[in-house]
Amino acid sequence: MVAEDKVFVARHEEVLLLLPWYANGSLSAAEHRAVDQHLGTCDDCRKELADFQQIQNRWQHAPVDLAAESGFARLMARIDAAGIPEAKPATAHESDRAAEGAAARSSGLLHRFSE
Ligand SMILES: [Zn+2]
Numbered sequence: 001m002v003a004e005d006k007v008f009v010a011r012h013e014e015v016l017l018l019l020p021w022y023a024n025g026s027l028s029a030a031e032h033r034a035v036d037q038h039l040g041t042c043d044d045c046r047k048e049l050a051d052f053q054q055i056q057n058r059w060q061h062a063p064v065d066l067a068a069e070s071g072f073a074r075l076m077a078r079i080d081a082a083g084i085p086e087a088k089p090a091t092a093h094e095s096d097r098a099a100e101g102a103a104a105r106s107s108g109l110l111h112r113f114s115e
Helices: 003-023 029-039 043-061 066-082 092-114
Strands: none
Touching: 003 029, 003 043, 029 043
């Protein structure tokens, strides 16, 4: 590979990563110029940019699903109305039993792996 090709490939990979931000106009002026310059010489990046712009365009014009939004709002209202029951702290006895169970399970596991 010629040194010039290496520079092109490095720039190409850099520009590919910047294309989504180029498409939504959030690059710095210097980055924007660098991408512009590369786009003038790279068919792959121009095609990639066209794909991004198409996706962006569809996204911006996609209808908002009002039914889903109002359904979610109704669900949240029902959850709020129902209230959240207070979590009952475990008693000392219950925690000991849980710890014993975990210890028994892990020693059983260790035993199985040591066979
Ligand atoms: Zn490129």
